[in-house]
Amino acid sequence: MTNIRDMGRRISLAWTPGHTTLAIVVVAAAVGFLPFVKMGLVVNGVFLGAIIALGAVGLTLIYGILNFANVAHGDYMTMGAYVALFIVGGVLGRLGIESGAIGPFTFGYPLLVAGLLAAVVVAAGAVLLDLGIYRRLRQRGVNTVVLAMASLGVAIALRGLVQVIWGGDTHHFPRESKQVFHLPMDVRIPPDAIFIAIVTVILVAAVYFVLTYTRMGKAMRATADNPDLALVSGIATQRVIWWTWAMGASLAATAGVLLAIFQAHLLPIMGWKFLLPLFAAVILGGIGNPYGALVGAFIIGVTSEVSTQWINPSYKPAVSFAILVAMLLVRPRGIFGGPQS
Amino acid sequence: MELAGIADYLVGFIIMAGIYAVFALGLNVHWGFTGLFNIGIAGFFALGAYTTALLTTAPPDPALFEDFRFGGNWAEKGFLDLGIDLWFFLGLGSAAVVCGVIALVIGYITLRLRDDYLAIATLGIAETVRLFFLNEKWAANGSKGLYRIPKFLGDWVSPENYDYLYLVVTLVVLGAMFLAVERAAKSPWGRVLRAVREDEIATEACGKDVFRFKLQAFILGAVIMGVGGALFAHHFRFVAPLTFDPLLATFVIWAMLMVGGSGNNLGAILGAFIVWGIWSGTQFLPGFFADPNFRLLMIGVLIVGVILLRPGGILGEERRTTPAAARPPPETAPEES
Numbered sequence: 062m063t064n065i066r067d068m069g070r071r072i073s074l075a076w077t078p079g080h081t082t083l084a085i086v087v088v089a090a091a092v093g094f095l096p097f098v099k100m101g102l103v104v105n106g107v108f109l110g111a112i113i114a115l116g117a118v119g120l121t122l123i124y125g126i127l128n129f130a131n132v133a134h135g136d137y138m139t140m141g142a143y144v145a146l147f148i149v150g151g152v153l154g155r156l157g158i159e160s161g162a163i164g165p166f167t168f169g170y171p172l173l174v175a176g177l178l179a180a181v182v183v184a185a186g187a188v189l190l191d192l193g194i195y196r197r198l199r200q201r202g203v204n205t206v207v208l209a210m211a212s213l214g215v216a217i218a219l220r221g222l223v224q225v226i227w228g229g230d231t232h233h234f235p236r237e238s239k240q241v242f243h244l245p246m247d248v249r250i251p252p253d254a255i256f257i258a259i260v261t262v263i264l265v266a267a268v269y270f271v272l273t274y275t276r277m278g279k280a281m282r283a284t285a286d287n288p289d290l291a292l293v294s295g296i297a298t299q300r301v302i303w304w305t306w307a308m309g310a311s312l313a314a315t316a317g318v319l320l321a322i323f324q325a326h327l328l329p330i331m332g333w334k335f336l337l338p339l340f341a342a343v344i345l346g347g348i349g350n351p352y353g354a355l356v357g358a359f360i361i362g363v364t365s366e367v368s369t370q371w372i373n374p375s376y377k378p379a380v381s382f383a384i385l386v387a388m389l390l391v392r393p394r395g396i397f398g399g400p401q402s
Numbered sequence: 403m404e405l406a407g408i409a410d411y412l413v414g415f416i417i418m419a420g421i422y423a424v425f426a427l428g429l430n431v432h433w434g435f436t437g438l439f440n441i442g443i444a445g446f447f448a449l450g451a452y453t454t455a456l457l458t459t460a461p462p463d464p465a466l467f468e469d470f471r472f473g474g475n476w477a478e479k480g481f482l483d484l485g486i487d488l489w490f491f492l493g494l495g496s497a498a499v500v501c502g503v504i505a506l507v508i509g510y511i512t513l514r515l516r517d518d519y520l521a522i523a524t525l526g527i528a529e530t531v532r533l534f535f536l537n538e539k540w541a542a543n544g545s546k547g548l549y550r551i552p553k554f555l556g557d558w559v560s561p562e563n564y565d566y567l568y569l570v571v572t573l574v575v576l577g578a579m580f581l582a583v584e585r586a587a588k589s590p591w592g593r594v595l596r597a598v599r600e601d602e603i604a605t606e607a608c609g610k611d612v613f614r615f616k617l618q619a620f621i622l623g624a625v626i627m628g629v630g631g632a633l634f635a636h637h638f639r640f641v642a643p644l645t646f647d648p649l650l651a652t653f654v655i656w657a658m659l660m661v662g663g664s665g666n667n668l669g670a671i672l673g674a675f676i677v678w679g680i681w682s683g684t685q686f687l688p689g690f691f692a693d694p695n696f697r698l699l700m701i702g703v704l705i706v707g708v709i710l711l712r713p714g715g716i717l718g719e720e721r722r723t724t725p726a727a728a729r730p731p732p733e734t735a736p737e738e739s
Binding site for chain 1 (some may be wrong): 703
């Protein structure tokens with residue numbers, strides 16, 4: 062059932078004078094703070110933001126088109142990382158393919174292959190889950206909160222599955238230690254971070270291209286706008302939904318692999334822990350707005366990283382939560398949210 | 403096992419299931435009656451347990467834990483001169499008040515917005531509470547936690563029989579909560595909550611302040627969860643941040659409510675006993691089935707399965723309407739969806 066308040070442009074591409082003002086304020090605040098902040102933390106925050114961005118862009122698309130909060134999104138990330146681990150260690154390793162290392166990075170091309178395959182596997186899994194669970198619930202016409210509830214069940218089951226197969230302990234991708242880049246102002250960049258940045262730029266550009274120029278992307282935006290109208294205009298909404306899942310889940314899986322590279326370990330709970338920054342970025346950017354999620358992700362990444370200069374680093378999730386609450390108080394529809402939300 | 407051993411096991415089982423039933427009742431007020439999606443039960447669980455623990459427990463030996471400064475044992479210090487047995491009630495009450503206040507703040511910020519904002523906020527508050535107690539060693543001894551939380555009426559019976567006494571305490575508290583929630587659900591107030599759950603806009607159009615009703619329901623549920631947390635602390639007599647991981651403090655409780663029947667208070671209690679029975683019973687199974695990871699997987703499958711196959715759970719929601727309302731509606735044009 063379409064809630065009157067949920068209508069309106071959910072994947073909005075509009076840029077208004079208000080946004081310009083806001084951007085100026087944000088940039089001015091950032092520049093003003095810069096002298097008091099360690100540059101290294103800012104740079105680290107940008108890389109963290111890149112990983113958040115991949116998860117958040119997918120999450121916000123699913124949120125906008127299917128109209129519910131996919132609580133299992135963090136566990137799609139976990140799944141991606143573990144599937145990649147399985148492919149690198151269990152399949153390619155057995156075939157005698159050495160992982161090695163390419164260029165300045167700590168991993169070899171097998172991990173690239175594994176990451177791609179993991180994205181495909183998780184995307185397929187997400188579509189199957191939609192077939193088995195979410196589509197049935199949609200057909201029953203339940204309230205969207207019930208979909209979110211079901212996704213909580215999916216999240217628990219996925220984590221259980223990961224723990225049954227791989228156990229609850231930490232794992233690692235095969236890695237070689239590599240030189241860290243030293244830049245002026247005491248900035249140190251681990252080589253893998255550059256890889257993370259490159260992957261994020263490519264994927265975000267791909268999402269932009271799909272949403273702006275392809276038929277499917279336009280259909281996605283139309284469905285997000287008004288599912289009923291999209292359906293009567295001849296858009297196969299079911300197919301749009303499957304493509305949304307595939308896109309969101311493969312982005313999440315990639316984010317999971319990148320996160321595992323970034324922190325240099327895998328844990329079954331890593332995705333659930335990442336849920337808070339993901340949702341903070343989505344809400345900050347305005348639900349359903351991928352570019353908003355992108356901006357939100359970098360704001361969350363940089364702020365929570367810079368906050369460690371003054372407060373205990375383990376409070377990082379709490380910092381994203383604090384930003385989220387502040388946003389809900391000031392502008393609940395998000396930075397780029399439309400007039401209604 | 404001997405008979406006495408079995409009896410002890412059963413008593414311990416009923417106490418834990420009873421405490422979980424209190425949480426399931428609280429969640430029923432949130433989800434079953436009002437449709438509020440709270441995925442941070444662990445936060446209220448921890449707040450309730452820590453509140454009573456901090457008020458009643460003596461600080462650990464300062465020679466061993468110099469970080470810990472907040473010695474709250476007001477019962478022993480003679481504050482208000484109540485003795486520990488009366489402080490138990492104050493502990494329960496304070497746990498309820500603390501959870502209620504936090505729920506008021508969270509609810510006030512998020513309940514005007516989309517439904518799922520509350521879920522994200524409860525997730526955030528659970529994580530923040532956990533991080534606070536983990537990092538602020540001065541407040542609650544960090545990851546080592548608080549132990550030797552005093553017993554309620556500990557002098558009345560010998561230690562080996564104490565569980566029987568606490569069983570009665572648990573059941574009395576559970577019964578009180580059940581009666582209170584049942585009465586609330588039957589009242590006009592409870593009817594408005596179900597109306598909010600079914601259709602907010604229609605309820606608003608009937609002149610009800612939806613936001614206020616949601617806020618009240620959220621606070622009531624959180625208060626019940628706070629009492630449950632306090633009850634847990636005095637049973638387990640040890641609280642640490644690790645005690646309140648999302649699995650045993652949030653997910654299991656969701657499974658209980660969904661299995662028993664959301665919207666039905668008896669169902670919430672029944673679900674708590676069934677799921678806790680499965681959870682603690684499977685550890686006796688051989689091999690693979692006793693694996694806690696497998697149980698985690700099954701909890702998730704259980705929740706999804708109930709939603710798909712039997713949305714009402716075992717008992718389903720009680721009809722609280724007049725028989726006249728049970729007549730099939732006249733054939734009209736299908737509702738727009």
